[in-house]
Amino acid sequence: MSVLASEWVKIRSIRSGYVSIGAGLAALAVGALIAWSAIAMYDTATPSMRRSASIAEVEEVVVMLPQLSMGILGVLTWVSDRVLRTSLTLVPRRLPVLTAKAVVVAALGLAVGVVTVFGTFFLVHLMLDGRYPVATFAERWPTLAVTGLSVMVYALLGLGLGAVLRRTGAAVAVLAGLVYVLPMLFNQLPAPWNERVNSVMIAALPRQISGASLENSVFGDILPPVVAALVLAAYAVVPLLAGAWLLRRRDA
Amino acid sequence: MRAALSAEWVKMRSVPATAQAVGVATLTIVLGLVWTLYVADVAEDRGRAVSAMAPELGFLPLVQISMAVLGVLAITPEYAGGQIRSTLAAVPSRGRLVLAKAVAVGGVTLATGTVVILATYTVGRVLAGDGLVDYRSDGLHTVAGPVLSVAVLALAGLGLGLATRSTAGGIVTVAGLLFVLPGIAAYLPEPWNERLSAVLIRDLTSAVGGDGTLPPWAAVLALLAYAVIPLAAGHHLMRRRDV
Numbered sequence: 057m058s059v060l061a062s063e064w065v066k067i068r069s070i071r072s073g074y075v076s077i078g079a080g081l082a083a084l085a086v087g088a089l090i091a092w093s094a095i096a097m098y099d100t101a102t103p104s105m106r107r108s109a110s111i112a113e114v115e116e117v118v119v120m121l122p123q124l125s126m127g128i129l130g131v132l133t134w135v136s137d138r139v140l141r142t143s144l145t146l147v148p149r150r151l152p153v154l155t156a157k158a159v160v161v162a163a164l165g166l167a168v169g170v171v172t173v174f175g176t177f178f179l180v181h182l183m184l185d186g187r188y189p190v191a192t193f194a195e196r197w198p199t200l201a202v203t204g205l206s207v208m209v210y211a212l213l214g215l216g217l218g219a220v221l222r223r224t225g226a227a228v229a230v231l232a233g234l235v236y237v238l239p240m241l242f243n244q245l246p247a248p249w250n251e252r253v254n255s256v257m258i259a260a261l262p263r264q265i266s267g268a269s270l271e272n273s274v275f276g277d278i279l280p281p282v283v284a285a286l287v288l289a290a291y292a293v294v295p296l297l298a299g300a301w302l303l304r305r306r307d308a
Numbered sequence: 309m310r311a312a313l314s315a316e317w318v319k320m321r322s323v324p325a326t327a328q329a330v331g332v333a334t335l336t337i338v339l340g341l342v343w344t345l346y347v348a349d350v351a352e353d354r355g356r357a358v359s360a361m362a363p364e365l366g367f368l369p370l371v372q373i374s375m376a377v378l379g380v381l382a383i384t385p386e387y388a389g390g391q392i393r394s395t396l397a398a399v400p401s402r403g404r405l406v407l408a409k410a411v412a413v414g415g416v417t418l419a420t421g422t423v424v425i426l427a428t429y430t431v432g433r434v435l436a437g438d439g440l441v442d443y444r445s446d447g448l449h450t451v452a453g454p455v456l457s458v459a460v461l462a463l464a465g466l467g468l469g470l471a472t473r474s475t476a477g478g479i480v481t482v483a484g485l486l487f488v489l490p491g492i493a494a495y496l497p498e499p500w501n502e503r504l505s506a507v508l509i510r511d512l513t514s515a516v517g518g519d520g521t522l523p524p525w526a527a528v529l530a531l532l533a534y535a536v537i538p539l540a541a542g543h544h545l546m547r548r549r550d551v
Contacts, residue, residue, distance in 0.1 A: 072474065075477070090495060097497040111497075120492070124480060132476055224384075225381050228483075229479060232373060232479065236483060244361045244366040
């Protein structure tokens with residue numbers, strides 16, 4: 057318990073923690089901006105254009121911001137810990153330190169994810185005020201919940217990468233590579249491999265878990281919900297386990 | 309200036325991150341080779357022409373992000389480790405330091421980008437043979453934009469590293485420019501989606517070769533602005549702030 061408390065104090069005392077959380081919450085502002093420009097367009101459109109008007113799920117677009125920023129927060133929780141050696145001296149069994157960090161970043165990731173995803177959904181709904189045909193909360197809540205939860209997975213993935221690679225540049229580059237570069241590269245694979253491989257990319261998983269469609273994206277949707285959920289969990293767990301193993305074997 | 313430049317060159321040469329980033333960029337040639345062999349094989353099987361993504365364009369993000377990371381890492385570890393104080397004691401003029409770093413980063417990444425992209429282009433065209441593979445992107449003017457974009461991203465990374473003084477902050481901002489903004493821009497309502505996309509790095513890269521909304525000369529200027537504005541901002545902040 058005291059390890060958890062000390063990790064909480066550490067994360068509260070680094071500036072980059074607040075920057076990451078702020079950047080994540082900025083998703084609400086970006087969502088409002090998209091909705092506002094959509095409204096401006098709708099209000100100047102002709103009736104026939106209005107009938108065919110449609111709008112994308114804004115909260116699933118802007119969630120990229122908290123996903124990335126909380127992933128970075130996960131990395132920094134490990135690599136920017138200037139008193140890591142002291143902590144490991146106090147807790148010679150080592151693993152409680154990693155576990156405590158995981159609990160803290162998971163809680164923050166979940167909180168920021170849920171607030172931004174649900175917040176953006178309701179904000180955009182209120183702003184649009186019936187202008188565009190949008191799905192109701194009852195239809196959308198499974199996808200919203202899993203998307204919010206996915207921010208927690210990004211945070212844990214970041215922490216795991218930080219613990220394995222132990223250098224900010226390497227961990228952030230691998231995180232960005234995993235999230236952005238790989239789907240772009242795999243999308244160029246010949247069919248059906250592009251769809252198969254891009255079904256297990258992290259951004260493709262929330263919608264496969266909730267059973268929503270992934271048409272018109274570079275991502276595939278061939279996994280059943282249970283498998284997709286296991287893959288999403290693996291993104292959080294596998295790097296953390298590798299980090300835990302290396303933590304026990306390596307010198308700090 | 310010569311001393312500052314040679315100091316920056318020694319730093320770049322001696323840190324493992326430079327070789328690692330160049331190594332990752334060079335992977336593109338291997339990926340392009342495998343891709344070309346595969347596409348040529350498919351074309352032969354079908355016995356007719358196949359159109360496919362050109363390897364030097366499809367794998368470009370790998371070169372772009374690795375060189376952008378190299379640009380960020382040319383400055384931020386000095387802040388993290390405290391060597392920036394020795395650096396500024398040796399080169400007190402902030403302008404000269406930024407210029408020396410920009411020349412070193414720009415030179416290394418422009419050379420890497422040129423070699424990697426031209427090699428991938430050549431491997432893709434030579435091995436495809438027989439005229440059965442159509443990459444829909446031929447002629448050297450199509451690689452000018454990609455090569456320029458690589459050096460521009462590296463310099464943008466350097467500028468953002470100077471401005472944020474943080475490895476994570478610098479890399480994430482440059483990754484945001486390259487990958488997140490196009491995603492968000494695509495979801496803006498018309499005509500703003502096209503207007504914003506036209507000035508983002510991805511579209512400018514192809515516009516340099518004549519395949520974009522902006523004319524080539526405007527695309528080159530806009531790309532250069534992506535390098536100059538962060539560098540100017542980084543220089544300005546460096547002058548105003550204490551070390």
